Amino acid sequence: MPQTPLETDVAIIGAGPTALFAAFECSMLHLKTLLIDTLDEVGGQCAALYPEKPIYDIPAHPAITGGALVEALEAQIAPFNVPRLLGHQVTTLSGYRGAFRLGTDKGAQIHAKAIIIAAGAGAFGPNRPPLDALGDFEKSGAVRYYVRRKSDFTDKDIVIAGGGDSALDWVVELSDICRKIHLVHRRDRFRGAPETLARVESCIASGKVEKIVPYQLHALHGEDGTLAEVEVIDLEGKTRRLAATHLLPFYGLSTDLGPILGWNLAVTRNTLPVMPVTMETSQPGIFAIGDVASYPGKLKLILQGFSEGAMAAHAIYPIIYPETALHFEYSTSKGVPQPG
Known part of the structure; x- marks a missing residue:
């Protein structure tokens, strides 16, 4: 029997640091979010490749290991109880802005109004x-x-x-x-x-x-x-x-965008060109952030991926709430929901 589709506002493909922070930004805007990743744990390359390796360019952290960074990002989104579908590769994508349908290699079906691709450099493996x-x-x-x-x-x-x-x-x-x-x-x-x-x-x-x-x-x-x-x-x-x-x-790593190459998105040098103001790809309603996204002046830094996640979340808001103006508030004013 086919599985009951999972319903969400935003499907985030990837669960690395950039994806985790994008989930936080979406959640702060009251956008229901689902994380999907081929790995069995969140954290992407940070967790899989260098959990004990220090990272030196994360703001406010003179040095932080990949594993500690992932733990902190998990703690940041904990109040929102963001669901995740781990060990699943998204293989099919159809539909249009406001009504996308995704399918995974394990048979899961997801209905989403917008998509954020935060798949790093795609599937990766060592040379x-x-x-x-x-x-x-x-x-x-x-x-x-x-x-x-x-x-x-x-x-x-x-x-x-x-x-x-x-x-x-x-x-x-x-x-x-x-x-x-x-x-x-x-x-x-x-x-x-x-x-x-x-x-x-x-x-x-x-x-x-x-x-x-x-x-x-x-x-x-x-x-x-x-x-x-x-x-x-x-x-x-x-x-x-x-x-x-x-x-x-x-x-170095050999990378492959895999099924993403079949989704009718513009691709340049194994990356997805985006509008730098919104992070939207060539297909309306599909956004890309982190290493997989490209635009003039792009820096492949985790901190820039964090910024891109915030921009994508704000660009998605009118897709989910087309008749509601977004009155931006600083987190110091609005706070976040508390666990329990």
């Missing part, structure tokens, strides 16, 4: 290095693409491969607990914030980190999924073997 027997070492946990618990690497010899922000950030974060870190990159130039680069150089100077450049990953050595050495090779074919129990390759 894997082309190494023999890689799968065996992935299964054992010797090769990892995300750090969920820093304590797993206490007193370990590890190799971190990559030259971008993720590789450099984790060099800094793990340098105090690892016995030795080898930082492998194909050239002696890294892409990171000046402060992070300075901290990495400090770690190298202290002897906690050894920079292996210009080298690339070449082979993994060990038995039954237990890693013993990571072999690297330079441009002239010279190889080195680095003792290591873990390899952390940070070569």
Whole structure:
């Protein structure tokens, strides 16, 4: 039997930080909201990829981990009891502004008057290095693409491969607990914030980190999924073997908008172009915020995604209440509902 459709004012596709704050902004405007996400928990990439990694550009927080940020956002929307449909991927979308119909891969049906797509960069997965027997070492946990618990690497010899922000950030974060870190990159130039680069150089100077450049990953050595050495090779074919129990390759994420590509929305470079004043996509009533949204001057920062969520909520209000003027009030004046 078909499931009874879930009725809501706003369906938010995604449940990462930007989506959670958009749910708060919608709820403050008395818009009934539903969160939908393919993951089994809220938090998006923050929860799935780097729950213990500090984020430094959240206003009023000199540093906050991804996990702590998600917990704070959950506490912020707790008074509204926002329902969520987790472990569901939205596969079908039809209808029009004020009357959309969504279907998920688990058979759920949702009726919504407006939609906010806050799906980050879409479905994401790591770019894997082309190494023999890689799968065996992935299964054992010797090769990892995300750090969920820093304590797993206490007193370990590890190799971190990559030259971008993720590789450099984790060099800094793990340098105090690892016995030795080898930082492998194909050239002696890294892409990171000046402060992070300075901290990495400090770690190298202290002897906690050894920079292996210009080298690339070449082979993994060990038995039954237990890693013993990571072999690297330079441009002239010279190889080195680095003792290591873990390899952390940070070569970025491969992303895919998936079913979104079939929803007749304008797409540019795997993003959804929007009107920057309203965050509305090429289809009326469908809005996009966060990394998936693009417009001139866009910055891919969580704090900008928060602002976009507020703008989308205010643009949606007249769709839900077409005959009611929105008299904006500051939260210091109106407050929020209290639990219970």
